[in-house]
Amino acid sequence: MNAAPVGFFDSGYGGLCIHAAFLRRCPGESTVYIADSANCPYGNRPSAEIIRLSEENTRRLLGEFGCKMIVVACNTATAAAIDFLREKFAPLPFIGLEPAVKPAALKSKTGIVGVLATAGTFGGRLYRETKDKFAKDVTVIATVADEFVTEVENLRGRRVEDLPADEYSRVEDIVRRKIEPLMAAGADKIVLGCTHFPHLKSVIEKVASGKAEVIEPSEAVARQAARVLAKLGLEAPDGASAKHVFISTSD
């Protein structure tokens, strides 16, 4: 048993979907979430820079808050930095994210899968290896959708469904430009490989109009985080009062 908080970081609002899924599963856990908004977006930065930022976020989660586990709630940071972090901070447990290509490839009936992520994620070893291993028999259409990151940051915590009509239709147009080519190509699975994108899930589903399933990993990541806490005996003691701290590195 361990009452220390679980740390999360992302370049901004994105990883909050992972954080929320984790708390639904583990409501007794305390958490600290760093949105590195001062350095958002991560998507196009060189790996060395993402490694440096990920190390800084981790040091803060450890030094200021004594976190017992870190969830790298960002596909881009996982792609660039998870090996480095695991080695540098061993034996601290890290949970990382990668696009859910495997379940999408296994479930696809058309044999065509669309993956939306940042350039950094597509350039990483994890993505390449997963694709080579599990998606050999399907066509994977990799689509960089950095515009979605900007739109989610612009929401500033609002739900996309609550935007005024003109703003909503501008966002829908941006989503349409990325999703329609996938639909035209016959994709029946769309993988959200960036934690910002689930915040636009309802718009993506609307554009896909029932012809493609939108797959996002929040629940699977939360399940894995809970499993690791239990396996390492790090769960919060029963009856501990959970506290949640949210930090943004910008104003």
Ligand code: DGL
């Ligand atoms: N939310 C992040 C991800 O999962 C990165 C978005 C960005 O900062 O470019 O990849």
